[in-house]
Amino acid sequence: MKTRVLSLTGAAVAAFLGASAQAETLSIATVNNGDMIRMQKLADHFTKAHPDITLNWVTLEENVLRQRVTTDIATKGGQYDILTIGTYEVPIWTKQKWLMPLDKLGAGYDADDLLPSIRNGLTAGGTLYAAPFYGESSMVMYRKDLFEKAGLTMPEAPSWAFVADAARKLTDKSKEVYGICLRGKAGWGENMAFISAMANSYGARWFDMAWKPQFNTDPWKQTLTTYLGLMKDAGPPGASSNGFNENLALFQTGKCAMWIDATVAASFVSNPAQSKVADKVGYALAPDNGLGKRANWLWAWNLAIPASSKKGDAAQSFIAWATSKEYLELVAKEEGWANVPPGTRSSLYANPDYQKAAPFADLTLKSIQAADPLKPTVQEVPYTGVQFVAIPEFQGIGTGVGQAFSAALAGQVSADQALQNAQALATREMTKAGYIK
Incomplete structure (x- = not known):
């Protein structure tokens, strides 16, 4: 039995390897407020740890964002892999089966640390369908x-x-x-x-x-x-x-x-x-x-994935990073504890460094x-x-x-x-x- 040897030119080898290692691009629709803009600036930390994922940001004014993502998900347009949506949309869209369950956020994510009043509005049947980036009253x-x-x-x-x-x-x-x-x-x-x-x-x-x-x-x-x-x-x-x-x-x-x-x-x-x-x-x-x-x-801006997305695993990796305790620590390291996204995690309000840096912390928690x-x-x-x-x-x-x-x-x-x-x-x-x- 003869063995056939496939001969490839250098350019062909490079093209083959490049195709196999091609980065997956996540298109993220988000709102043009300060916390979300900061997330975009810090996203290099995520892509360095995940070289197989690249991020494409679509940043919109609040009313426009709502119109665009609602139209896209209702028509299964597929423009976005990650949506920034509010507490209003999550239960309605979950009932419509428009959102992917967030069941691959990782063992260290600690969903139990999310403030109950925020988490309850994002959960159905014990499963998160959106992860809160920040919460507010x-x-x-x-x-x-x-x-x-x-x-x-x-x-x-x-x-x-x-x-x-x-x-x-x-x-x-x-x-x-x-x-x-x-x-x-x-x-x-x-x-x-x-x-x-x-x-x-x-x-x-x-x-x-x-x-x-x-x-x-x-x-x-x-x-x-x-x-x-x-x-x-x-x-x-x-x-x-x-x-x-x-x-x-x-x-x-x-x-x-x-x-x-x-x-x-x-x-x-x-x-x-x-x-x-x-x-x-x-x-x-x-x-x-x-x-x-x-x-x-009572409100939270949350990150969610359309149920029709073909990039669910990569999208969950990003959401797990952006809404994690570690992300809060990253913002604190880069810009100070007072500037971390508030209103999502109990551990933040038990943190003496945050309490010292944020004179508004207690009133925020009381209001929520x-x-x-x-x-x-x-x-x-x-x-x-x-x-x-x-x-x-x-x-x-x-x-x-x-x-x-x-x-x-x-x-x-x-x-x-x-x-x-x-x-x-x-x-x-x-x-x-x-x-x-």
């Missing part, structure tokens, strides 16, 4: 120097009445200092995240137990008129275009006396490399209205633990979710209502008209979807 960030100059003292647990009074007293429009900065940009995860949380503290709810919209009730009228009045008297110009990133920039440049927003922002406003007022920032719990609920939401997705507002509701309603139709309804309220903030319609528009839109959509019989 909401809090008041304020300028201690401006409060002291005005003779005001911020309580750890302020009321809306105190916040409204202080905001007006602290406003000096001639110096471009505004008493309060709040989200106004339309979107179910932009202005409606804040306004829904505020509405909870006023006893408002999106739907009653028969799924009928409730925008024609007194609690919603109180919420919206208070918000609009506060922003008119003490807010910055053009607020109807301001979301998280815009208000962050305003606060960091010294133009906001108070900002009520995501607890994750605390590390950015207190970072001297990014914030002109870093040494002047104080923190307090989100306000209440005396009804037993604060205006604190206080938010209750199963009982988000004062009255009974048929839905779960604090600043959102965990039904598929909410994206469209929430954004439509957000547009109505943003128009009121811009002065295009009255508060009453905005509420009427919200009621009509929500009633129409919930009837069409079969919730209202």
